[in-house]
Amino acid sequence: MIALGCDHGGFILKEAIRSVIEATGNECKDFGCFSEASVDYPVIAQNVGRAVASGECEKGILICGTGVGMSIAANKIHGVRCVVCSDCFSAKLSRMHNDANVLSLGARVLGPELAKMITELWLTTPFEGERHARRVGMINKLDNGETL
Ligand code: RB5
Numbered sequence: 001m002i003a004l005g006c007d008h009g010g011f012i013l014k015e016a017i018r019s020v021i022e023a024t025g026n027e028c029k030d031f032g033c034f035s036e037a038s039v040d041y042p043v044i045a046q047n048v049g050r051a052v053a054s055g056e057c058e059k060g061i062l063i064c065g066t067g068v069g070m071s072i073a074a075n076k077i078h079g080v081r082c083v084v085c086s087d088c089f090s091a092k093l094s095r096m097h098n099d100a101n102v103l104s105l106g107a108r109v110l111g112p113e114l115a116k117m118i119t120e121l122w123l124t125t126p127f128e129g130e131r132h133a134r135r136v137g138m139i140n141k142l143d144n145g146e147t148l
Pocket of ligand 1 (some may be wrong): 007008009011039064065066067068069070
């Protein structure tokens with residue numbers, strides 16, 4: 001199950017991203033918004049981030065104008081490793097090396113086909129583990145307020 005959320009800036013792109021989620025064999029839980037009426041992106045980021053952090057959803061995808069606000073807000077949720085991606089290389093490596101569990105996209109930055117390609121790569125690329133697991137463990141310690 002993939003948590004999906006957007007603000008008004010990402011609403012149009014959301015349906016295209018939903019189609020990628022489903023085409024890659026996943027189910028989608030939609031956390032809104034549901035129109036182009038203005039909403040506050042931190043609320044959507046909070047709800048998607050909490051769904052991922054609690055284990056209700058395996059991963060999350062957020063869409064706003066730039067992807068930036070959503071990613072900053074989502075990363076405030078304990079357990080979230082959100083990456084804002086505008087290229088395929090970063091999308092792939094954010095899964096392989098960082099085990100990113102939330103992807104944030106900028107609908108005003110990306111064309112829809114690139115956004116779909118980034119999403120497909122991100123959803124289908126596994127975490128490599130090994131030395132990267134140690135580093136992700138260190139990130140999780142920071143998330144717990146520990147000192148490295
Ligand atoms: C909304 O106008 C815009 O600020 C939002 O979509 C996003 O780009 C924030 O980072």
